[in-house]
Amino acid sequence: MKDFLSPEISQQEQWQLVKQHLNYAYQNSPFYKQIFKENAIDISAIKNETDFRQIPITAKEDLQLHNLDFLAVDYTEVIDHVTTSGTLGNPVNFMLNEADLQRLTYNEYESFKIAGVTKNDVVQITTTLDRRFMAGMAYYLGLRKLGAGVIRTGSGLPGLQWDSIQRFKPKFLVAVPSFLLKLIDYARQNNIDYKNSSVKGVICIGESLLNENLEDSALRKRIRELWEIELFSTYASTEMATAFTECELHKGNHILPNLIYTEILDESGNPVENGEVGELVVTPLQVESMPLIRYATGDMLMKIEGNCNCGRSSARIGAVIGRKKQMLKIKGTSLYPQHIQEAMNALEISDYIIEAKNDEFGNDLVILKISEEVKLSPLEIQLKLRDQLQIKLEIQQISASALFQKKFPKESRKPIIFHDLRSI
C-alpha cells in the first residue's frame, strides 16, 4: 500500500504536491500537454496561486469531448472503469489504475475517520457498489483499510436493510438522507423498534444536510425529529475522486488538502472572499490515470478557512447552494433547484420533481410536479413556497406512478429531482 502524507499538511507541502501533479500531467496526459503548449505555460514558473490561475479551466465538456486524451497511463494498467452519474448530461467515463484505487482507499479511510468510524465498528453500505459507481467501491475499500466490519446491502430494499441491521448490528450506515425516511416508514409499518436499533450514525451522500448558513437543512431536521441519530454530511464526485466529510461538530465538510487543491471562484474567475459563495474548482492531487487540473465542478458553495474546533486545521466547504448550470431566473429572481428542494423538505413533501423549460420568449419556466397523493393542495403549496422563496411557481399534479417513473429512472444511481429541459 502506497504511503500518503497526512491531511494535516502545511500550505508549502500542499504546494509541492501541486507542482508534482502539474509535472506529472504535463509529462503523461496528452490533454494537458496540449493545453500547456497552446498556452505557453512554463510549469517551473508557477510559484504561487496567482501564477496557478494562468492555467485554463477544464470543463465537463472537455472530458466529454476528449475523454481518452485525459488518460495518462497505459490503457492496460486500468483496473476500474466507472462513469459519472450524468446529472448534467451524458455520463463521462473515468478510469482508475492500481495506484488510483489505493488513493481512493486512503481518501475514504481518512473520511471515515473524520466521521468517527473506528476499526471496532460495523458499517452497512446502503448505496450500490454496482452501476459503474466510484463511491460505492470507495466506501468498501476505505472501511476495509480501517479494519471496520462492512455489510454490502446495496441500494433500496428496506426489508433487506432492516434484516441486515438486525443480523449484524451496524453502528453506522452509509446512506442517501431521504432513504432514511423510507427506512423509518418501513420500520413503522413492520413494527421494527427502529429507535432502539444498533444504528447510531449515518454517513450521508447526495443530499445536503446544511443550508446556506451552515445550519441544519430542513431534511436533516425532519430526519432527526423522527430518529435521533447523528448525520454526517459528505460531498464528493467522480471527477474529484476525493470526499469532503463533516466532523462531529457539523460545521461544514473538511477538505483533505493532501488529496485536493481547491479554489472558489467568482464569475470572472477570481477567488471570492472567505465565506462568500462561488464555483468550486478542483485540482485532485496524486491521481495517476486521469489527472485533472483546475476542473470546474459547477457546484456553487463557500469555503470556511481557519481551524475547526474539532482540532483539524484543514479548511471546510459549506453546502452546495446549487449547480451553476442549473440556476433559474424567475421574473428577475435568481435561485437554484436546491432552494425549492429545501422549501419542499420544510413542508415535509418528498413526492415531487422540478421541471425547467423555456417559455416562448426563451425565459425560464419552472413547473413543480407533485404526486396526486400529496395531502396539501397545489394552491396551499404555491402560497407556502411564495412566502419562503418570494416567487410564484406553477404547480401540476401528476399520478404517483408517473412521478415515480420520472424521479427514479431505471438505470440511474440516484433520484432525479431536477429535470432541466431548457435549451442551452
Next chain:
Amino acid sequence: MKDFLSPEISQQEQWQLVKQHLNYAYQNSPFYKQIFKENAIDISAIKNETDFRQIPITAKEDLQLHNLDFLAVDYTEVIDHVTTSGTLGNPVNFMLNEADLQRLTYNEYESFKIAGVTKNDVVQITTTLDRRFMAGMAYYLGLRKLGAGVIRTGSGLPGLQWDSIQRFKPKFLVAVPSFLLKLIDYARQNNIDYKNSSVKGVICIGESLLNENLEDSALRKRIRELWEIELFSTYASTEMATAFTECELHKGNHILPNLIYTEILDESGNPVENGEVGELVVTPLQVESMPLIRYATGDMLMKIEGNCNCGRSSARIGAVIGRKKQMLKIKGTSLYPQHIQEAMNALEISDYIIEAKNDEFGNDLVILKISEEVKLSPLEIQLKLRDQLQIKLEIQQISASALFQKKFPKESRKPIIFHDLRSI
C-alpha cells in the same frame, strides 16, 4: 498480500494444508473444539483419508443453529459480513477477515486464469456486488489482482449492460447464463449488433452448462446457437469460499486443491467410485474467520480424477445433478428439479417455476407453473416432458406477472425456479 502455494500441489502438500487446517480449527473454533472433544478425536492421529472420515460431517443446520460458535477470530477482526443465498432456507451469516479477503482474492485470481482472462482484458461484472453477496466482491478482487480492467454494472438492466459494452469494449462478461438470453433479446429489440460486439467469452455462474454426461447442457446449446461466444462454467458457494472453474476444454470444473479438500460420498458416507455421482463434502483450506471441516454441500455431482488435456493436473468436478434435499420422488421415479429445468431449456421455455408439495398421503406432488404467455400448450409441454423424463407432471398456467413475482423475489440475488413447499 499473503503468499499461497500454487494449485499444482502434490497430494502430500495438500495433506499438510489439511492438517494445518485441522489444528487451526481445533485451537480457534469453539464449534470444532467441542466436536473434537465430544468425539475424542486426536488430530495428530489423522494420517490418511480413512482417519479423516472419522470427523463428523458439518451440516448447514449446524451453521444455522450455532453461527457464532464457528467464528475463530476476534469479532473486531471481521471485515466483510455476507450471507448465503438461502436456497435451502434462511440465509446463514458468514464473516471474513483481512486474510480471508486475500484468500478470496487469490481464489478468483486463479479461477479467472483457468478461464483464460489476462491483465490486458476488460471484464464486465453483470452480477451484483451488493446484497451481502460474497461472489460479486470476489470477482472484483480477483480481477484487480490479475490487473484486468473491470466494469461493475451489477445485475439486471440490459440497457446499462449494452451501454457499458459499447463504452468500454469488455472481452469477457461475468453473468448468469439465462441473463445472456435477456441480453440477446434486448440487443435484437434495439438493433444492437451483438454478434459483432467486443464480448468473446462469459464466466458463468448459478446455472449448469454441462449435463450429467459432461456434454453441453440445453441452456449452453441454446445460447451458443444465438451468440457464438465461449461460455465457462463455474461452481462455488459462500460456505466453500472457493470456486471451481472450467478451462478452455470445457470438461468439468477444475478444483483448486490448495484451497479446498473435496470428498464425494454416498448415502452411507463412503467415497463413491471415480466418475460416480455422490454428495460433495468440502473442507475449505486456509480460511481463518469461519473454518469448516467436512461441510456437506448438499450438492450431488461427480469427480473426474486424472490429468486434464489443458495441462492441469488438478481433478475436476462435473455439473451439479441436483441438491440432495431437493430430490423428488414421483410415482417411484427419482429426479431432481435440475432434470426438469434441463428438459424445459431444451424446449426453450424460460417462463416457469417448479413447485413441490406433499399430497394427502405425504408423497411428493410436483406442479410446473408456466406463464400464460408461453406458446406451447400445457398438454404439449406435458407430453414432451413425459417423453424425456418418463414422468407425467401436473401443469398450471398462471399470469406472467404472478410468475415474475414468484420467480424473482425482490430481495433475492438470483431467480428462484424451484419452490419447495414440502414439510421436512
